[in-house]
Amino acid sequence: MxxxxxxxxxxxxxxxxxxxxxxxxxxxxxxxxxxxxxxxxxxxxxxxxxxxxxxxxxxxxxxxxxxxxxxxxxxxxxxxxxxxxxxxxxxxxxxxxxxxxxxxxxxxxxxxxxxxxxxxxxxxxxxxxxxTALPARDEALRRRLAEEARTRGRAWLHQRLSQVDARAASIIPANNIQRVIRALEVRELSGRPISTLWSEGxxxxxxxxxxxxxxxxxxxxPAEELRRRICARAEAMWPAMIDEARRLILEFSGAEPGLLSLGYPEAMACARGELGLDIGLQRLMRATCAYAKRQRTWxxxxxxxxxxxxxxxxxxxxxxxxxxxxxxx
Incomplete structure (x- = not known):
């Protein structure tokens, strides 16, 4: 480029x-x-x-x-x-x-x-x-890993990745659950760390x-101004996210690939009554600010x-x- x-x-x-x-x-x-x-x-x-x-x-x-x-x-x-x-x-x-x-x-x-x-x-x-040439997806394996992320937590799945591919775990944040799942999937399917395959061209x-x-x-x-923009946007979108999540829980479990993305696990938990709305919003703000910091660095x-x-x-x-x-x- x-x-x-x-x-x-x-x-x-x-x-x-x-x-x-x-x-x-x-x-x-x-x-x-x-x-x-x-x-x-x-x-x-x-x-x-x-x-x-x-x-x-x-x-x-x-x-x-x-x-x-x-x-x-x-x-x-x-x-x-x-x-x-x-x-x-x-x-x-x-x-x-x-x-x-x-x-x-x-x-x-x-x-x-x-x-x-x-x-x-x-x-x-x-x-x-x-x-990079990587093995094809295994949807059954991906569903199992996604369910583990939902029930045991994203941090637990990320820790599992660090045990089999420390380099990939140092690059992929725990909140980026789709990449964590893909790295573990590649490790199980190929027997090789995804970080090794990355280096092969x-x-x-x-x-x-x-x-x-x-x-x-x-x-x-500036970092503080970006934080302000993120929090203002999160607060403005949160009521609509909850309404959206209430519709989504009628059709989906929450373990689907799209519903593991930033903010939606918290919104789904709020929609199920498992998490307070204020706590959910604060978690969304924290997760989004942390994600933005990683984006800026990357x-x-x-x-x-x-x-x-x-x-x-x-x-x-x-x-x-x-x-x-x-x-x-």
Whole structure:
């Protein structure tokens, strides 16, 4: 992937199928969606969501999912890879990467600019650098691991991972239960740690797939201001999350892949009467702030990005266009 420090790899304009695509990364609640839509409008682009929770159709209140119209557009801009599957269906990084690559290639063929925006770091890493060859999923094994996470707790399952793959456990946080499950699944199916397979190389990155380089823009907020934004958003979305959870418990157990994502175990517990609403909200705030801290660290160390900031989307848009302009000539 290319950043603003390597513009010579991106010789053509944004409406050309050869122009550099854009990645917009950052912590949750940092304003990625608004900036992506604004950039797409300014540059003739379409947005591809890189959010591991927004793919689930039933999850809306707790995912900050942008509202799309009947033509899958957000504020008039095509917005892809939202509402793809039900919460009971697994949707891993490999599946997302293949879908994103196909969509980005189609956007390019139509002479428009792919803009990938979201907070799931592994999605960007896999799309940019390619995928590691891993064994196919075993749905029965995944259901068993998910049930263990639900009944014994995410920390218990993470501790189990640390016993068989300490390196993977040091990289994958306990709250990212889907990645914990995948790491344990790979260990059981292949007999080898997933961290070992990671080190054995990748294939089909941007260059190999013909999508060309990407300019990476990272939205940065001061830590305390980001915390304030997260807590304000969590408080605003919490009543709708509880209403959503009350509908979900009528149909699902809570062990489904989508319902193990950030905030939903707490909302489901509240909906069942197992947890007080105030306690659930405080847990959501703490978990989201901790997740944002990990995101900030990951994006700063794993992706070569140009940092932008600003209290308003318009301010960030101006910075993004200044960074992209010399590359688009």
């Amino acid at each position: 290319a950043s603003a420090s390597s513009p010579t790899r991106c010789p053509s304009g944004p409406r050309s199928s050869r122009g550099a695509m854009i990645f917009i990364v950052g912590a949750t609640a940092s304003g990625k969606t608004d900036l992506a839509v604004a950039l797409a409008r300014a540059l003739g682009g379409e947005v591809v969501s890189a959010d591991s929770r927004q793919i689930y159709r039933e999850l809306r209140a707790g995912t900050a999912k942008p509202a799309r119209d009947g033509q899958a557009r957000v504020a008039g801009i095509p917005y892809h890879l939202i509402d793809c599957v039900g919460v009971a269906e697994a949707f891993d990084v490999g599946r997302w990467t293949r879908a994103a690559r196909t969509i980005a290639a189609d956007i390019r063929r139509r002479g428009r600019l792919p803009i990938v925006a979201g907070g799931t770091g592994l999605y960007f890493k896999a799309l940019g650098e390619g995928l 990748r294939s089909n990155g941007l260059d190999e797939s013909g999508l060309g380089p990407a300019v990476v823009l990272r939205i940065d907020w 994006f700063r160390h794993q992706l070569d990005a140009a940092a932008i900031s600003g209290a308003q989307t318009e301010e960030m848009l101006r910075q993004a266009l200044r960074i992209y302009a010399p590359i688009a000539r």
